[in-house]
Amino acid sequence: MSWPEYYEISDQCRTTTIDQGQLMALEKHQIVQCGVNYARQSFTVYRRNPNMHMLLFTCCGEGWLETPVRKWTLESGSVIHVPPGSANGFGITPKEHDADNETLDTENTWDIAWVMLSDNGEWAKTMPNEVTYSKTQCADMLRKTIDCLHQSMSLPYPVGNQLGDNLVEQIRLLVTNRLPTSMPISLQRLEKVFDRAKEQLHRQWSVAELAALHPCSEPHFHRLCQQYYCHSPIAHLTRLRMEYAARLLSATEWPIQHICESSGYPNPANFSTRFKKWSSLTPREFRQRFKY
Template sequence: MIANFTLRFLASGLQEVGSKWTRAHNPFDECFKLYLPLEGEACCVMEGGQSLRLAPGSLFLINGYRIKQSVCEKRMKVAWLHFVPESLPLRRLLDHSADFQVLEHAAFPRISPEAIASSSHPASGVSSLLGIHGLLLEMIGSVLERSDAESRFRNDPAYLRIAPVLDYLNLHYLDNPPLEEMAALVHLAPNYFHRMFRQVFNTTPYRYMESKRMELARQLLSTTELPIGEIAEECGYENGFYFSRIFKKCLGRAPLVFRKEMRHSTAL
């Protein structure tokens, strides 16, 4: 059902956090997270009220969109990775699944703190990246096994009808194709296609493409020193001013502020 299992690694690091990490949900939580605590402990309070204790010995896969509050009373040293699935169906399946997954770190001895911390950086080795990618997909598979979300998607005629458009958007989201072009791919009237897309994925095609551009922007701001104008061009925007305005609308802060905050432990 899902052909694209690629994950985009937005940011990663190996940091020690303290009480300043205690905060309500913020734009840095708009992703999925992998945590490997090494020392100390902290916790995440989820939207449903469940409290997840983060402590050494386990790997934690967390749906950051559902984090209500992050709390660290003393200190925690942790290797962390922020990522998003490139596939919108996979993302929606995870949204309909458990808030988090916990696995014993001993079961994955090759997944080291250093591998997690460096996984979003361009200099990371291929074997390390493949190891982290494989682990995440294994954890995601375990989450989906406990959910009936996949069967709901598989049996949804609306999803099956418009699914081919997703592959097209994943290739051309920087070009911002018109609605008529997308609808023609599945032989539907533009307005009807738009309603069906929103019904299935709880977002519009244009918001989906914008979210893809913002994910790319987050990745470039976190892992490179490119100036804002060049990042704007890489993300499909004609000028840095308009890009900065859209970025602030989506993430609540200007690109340079976001980059500065990513240098601090409160962003993990």
């Protein structure tokens, strides 16, 4: 049986594609295409004889890729490279069903950033000759970079061109240095939880809410924080808040009251006590000593 060649993409999917015809800066780095796919419901692509290097960075959700000899599960925070000439198919992981055929997952999602590279020049020398799969810290950064590149194309000359050149260079760097991580999966998830918390440090986070983001039970979340950070979840959150407040004190003219509230301390006295315990200085003393 010959390898199939077809695609099936639902109306729920959204795709951004940028190629050399739209942006000359891609040609300089021999990037044929790049884009972002927000796959929903169903998404399947099979190719018999591709003539480019393909890299799929999974940002969120889960997908799969198969060749005639093997199949890979593409997890969030991973990258897979497929060299030219390698027949392959890839798509979104289907929803699971229980014994009564009830859907277990609430939504079928797979968010990916992808880059197609020429099989000539520097990429022919530096890219592997076989399919490779690894974890990476670059997936979401690449997605955001491609989104920014797409937006920059609507800006007038010369700002749009200059931004485009810089963003394409960033894409090249992220592809070249895919940064596989040796961090355990549990630590990667823990880091993502606190990255999410840092986006809303003003919020009064509970341990239950943080554990739900992992997701795991509260006792297990406590154990993970003790294992990797050597202190409790709330102690780690407090440290993040103090570091954030210190940056604001040294780099801005914001009133201390504003910094208190932004850091999750509506009560200035409570904030001052916490900050002095952390830095050995009051917020005012810290600002005077470390103001840029």
